[in-house]
Amino acid sequence: MAGSITAAQEARVGVPARSGEAHTFGVLKELTRNGYVPDTSDIEATGIRLRHQSAPDLVLHADGRIEVPVGQPKKSALGGLVPGGGRGMSWRRTLVIVFLIGVVWFFSAFLTASFFEM
DSSP states (O other), X not given: OTTOOOHHHHHHTTOOOOOXXXXXXXXXXXXXXXXXXXXXXXXXXXXXXXXOSSSOOEEEETTSOEEOOSSOOOGGGTTTOOTTSOOOOOHHHXXXXXXHHHHHHHHHHHHHHHHHHX
């Protein structure tokens, strides 16, 4: 399967080969510690789908294998998630800031003119 980590790949990178529920729960614990959340609405027959706010989704199989599903949409297209965390400045906020700058400028000009008339 595309994107799955096999025992040979784990041995190559120095991860000891373990099997069973303890290994699967250890992998699940490590993924949740890194920000992944199990998706209860999308239960697959082969494993648990784990979603992350900015990283790709993963599928954790019962034997502890991790697979990256093919064809994931961009995270920025899903509900406006942007890597910077913000949506950008709204036009209303910009209008309020420009209005306040104008009020402060006119108030300072009025105070300056009244000071020089004394």
